[in-house]
Amino acid sequence: MQPTPIRSLGEFDPAIACRGWCVRCGREHALPIGPARGPALELFDRMEAAGRIDFDSPEPDPRLSTDYLFGRAGGQMFGVLSARDQNGATVVLKAFSGQYNSIWELDGWVPPLIDTARFRRDTFEAEQRIKVLGREIVAQPLGSPARDRLIHKRRRASATLMQEIHAMYRLPNFRGQVVPLPLAVHPEGNAPTGTGDCCAPKLLGYAAANGLTPLGLAEFYFGRTNPSGSREHGRFYPSCLDKCGRILGFMLCGLEGA
Incomplete structure (x- = not known):
């Protein structure tokens, strides 16, 4: 398979990376791609060149090969967050959605919210x-x-x-609040399976819990096109509104004044 060059990511409107309505303050919050675009391109290139995601391991784990993403399991979303730490330095975080080949946690990648x-x-x-x-x-x-x-x-x-x-799931935001996932959901009601496991919630949760101020976020798809054709290798996509969008409003709350 010849993957579509990731430079085609620029075809997607990069204005907003994620957004959602906050159940606590009653308004919508959003975060642009902004300075996360460059690091996202670098991560994609590194994944293609290395053919794996355990970049820093001296002994590659075959379960962490990117071949997995072109097999029966299909592709997956990956995300990068550009943030500012308390000393004013820029920090770049990365995450994969859900589990990677049944693996929840991996050195160098943001852990899950659970x-x-x-x-x-x-x-x-x-x-x-x-x-x-x-x-x-x-x-x-x-x-x-x-x-x-x-x-x-x-x-x-x-x-x-x-x-x-x-x-x-414990969801933090940038007002210093932390609530169980069900209390952050908008509109109220049962959240879909997998809510909280995508890249944006992982990255924003880690940033909020560790005193980092997000500057931009970018998510791209890597691997075999999904069955519906709505996800293609090498393209940026905003966070989904029907799942992530139901909790991201709460998680982004307080960022405007950070």
């Missing part, structure tokens, strides 16, 4: 129960009342588990 050890510990039993229900559903005849009851039971168990998982 305590992954707690996540694995506290969700194990519920996930096992849901898997058992899945096997029981398969064993029942199609259209049978027993199968329908089990499907309903699994759906409720999955919804409850997702609520518990979202409550584990």
Whole structure:
């Protein structure tokens, strides 16, 4: 496969990288790409040249090869945040969306907003129960009342588990506030699966928790085009409004006065 050159990123309007409505102050907040564009281009070039994302490891981990992104799993979003530290120096952070080949944390990359050890510990039993229900559903005849009851039971168990998982996420903002994810969501209601795992929430959360002032953010897609064709290798994309946009307003709150 011959990837599209990342220079085509310039075809996308770079005015706004992410935005969202804040449930706390009742207004929209936004952050441009700004000075994050250059470091994002450099990160893309480094990934293409190295063919992996564990750049600083003396012994490459085959799980961290970029070949993974062109396989069945498909491509992934990567993000860069340009920020100013408390001494006025510029800091550049980078993140990948979700997990990379089942890996949550990697040296040199911003960690997730959830305590992954707690996540694995506290969700194990519920996930096992849901898997058992899945096997029981398969064993029942199609259209049978027993199968329908089990499907309903699994759906409720999955919804409850997702609520518990979202409550584990702690979202900071630039007013010094920290709340569980459900209290940051706008409009109110259950957030989609994966909310909080994308690049922008990871990067902004890390910046807010570590006294950094964001100056710009850029997210690009690396890998095989997704099934819908809405994500192509080597292009910038703004943060999605239906998932990230529901929490980014809260996370960006306070940045105007920083």
